[in-house]
Amino acid sequence: MKIIAVCACPTGIAHTYMAQAALEKAAKAMGHEIKIETQGAMGIENELSAKEIEDAVVVIFAVGVNVEGEERFIGKPCITVEVGKAIENPFGVIEKAESKGAVL
Numbered sequence: 708m709k710i711i712a713v714c715a716c717p718t719g720i721a722h723t724y725m726a727q728a729a730l731e732k733a734a735k736a737m738g739h740e741i742k743i744e745t746q747g748a749m750g751i752e753n754e755l756s757a758k759e760i761e762d763a764v765v766v767i768f769a770v771g772v773n774v775e776g777e778e779r780f781i782g783k784p785c786i787t788v789e790v791g792k793a794i795e796n797p798f799g800v801i802e803k804a805e806s807k808g809a810v811l
Contacts, residue, residue, distance in 0.1 A: 710734055710804055711755050712743040712767035713774050716790045719747020726769045726793035733797035746775055755779070765804045769793035 712730055716722035727743045734741035742759055745752045757779070760766075766785040768774060769792070786803050793800050 708739045708764045708805065709762050710739050710741040710765055710767060710801070711759055711763040712741060712769060713746060713755075714743055714790065714793065715746035715770045715772050715774060717771050719749070719772075722771075722790045722794065723747040726790045726797075729794050729797035730767065730769065730800065733801050737798070737801055739801065746770075746772075751775060767793075767800060767804050769800065 712727075714723045714726040714730070716726070723745050727745055730743060731741055742755060743753060744755045760779055760783065763783060766780050766783045768785060768787040769790050770787065771790045786800070788800050788803075
């Protein structure tokens with residue numbers, strides 16, 4: 708399954724990248740493709756392209772702040788979790804993405 712995600716924490720430093728690493732590791736272990744955009748102190752990194760968004764089956768928002776450019780994801784199935792949840796239980800977040808999604 709093709710998954711995309713946005714990770715962003717209030718300070719945009721450590722937890723953003725910890726969530727990114729945890730979700731990438733879990734998705735790979737579960738046989739999924741994932742690309743993660745980070746939003747934080749360094750601005751937007753690994754920005755998701757329109758094609759990547761279009762091809763994605765589900766969007767994960769692992770965030771503690773508002774997402775910049777959230778309108779890009781309108782109409783895509785998505786889940787939203789706190790950044791800490793993605794760090795503590797990335798497999799659970801991926802499982803939730805597999806089975807559920809709410810349309811923005």
